[in-house]
Amino acid sequence: MAYDYDDQNIFAKILRGEIPNKTVMETEHSLAFEDINPQAPQHVLVIPKGAYVTFDHFAAEASDAEISDYVRTVGEVARKLGVTPDMASGYRMLTNAGPDAHQEVPHLHVHIFAGAFLGRMIDVPKQR
Numbered sequence: 001m002a003y004d005y006d007d008q009n010i011f012a013k014i015l016r017g018e019i020p021n022k023t024v025m026e027t028e029h030s031l032a033f034e035d036i037n038p039q040a041p042q043h044v045l046v047i048p049k050g051a052y053v054t055f056d057h058f059a060a061e062a063s064d065a066e067i068s069d070y071v072r073t074v075g076e077v078a079r080k081l082g083v084t085p086d087m088a089s090g091y092r093m094l095t096n097a098g099p100d101a102h103q104e105v106p107h108l109h110v111h112i113f114a115g116a117f118l119g120r121m122i123d124v125p126k127q128r
């Protein structure tokens with residue numbers, strides 16, 4: 001399986017510093033920033049710095065150092081937001097991959113939603 005990465009996607013431009021972002025945290029291999037169109041009171045995106053389209057692409061081809069950095073960054077963002085369950089709230093993390101999931105930006109990103117009761121899981125529409 002060959003993954004085709006489009007380096008003109010908006011998150012690639014953010015990583016190159018061509019457009020601004022509101023950074024929440026940055027590590028050697030990962031960047032977390034606020035979503036420009038938040039769907040919850042707190043909505044942060046976490047992306048790897050490497051050129052990966054989806055989670056399955058990342059899991060297949062990223063180095064162990066990139067994977068551990070990324071997973072630890074997602075957890076650290078939740079702690080930074082103050083929304084871990086031991087802080088009496090909680091959060092949802094989600095990643096969209098491909099057309100059925102309505103992935104808009106073809107660079108892997110985990111969404112972290114928090115700051116309100118988020119309801120149960122997902123709502124699947126009858127039509128696309």
Ligand code: AMP
Binds near residue numbers: 010019036037045
């Ligand atoms: P997805 O549908 O999972 O691909 O989500 C893409 C997300 O990227 C959406 O929630 C957008 O609001 C967000 N987004 C698009 N452009 C930007 C940007 N320049 N800065 C921050 N978030 C963005």
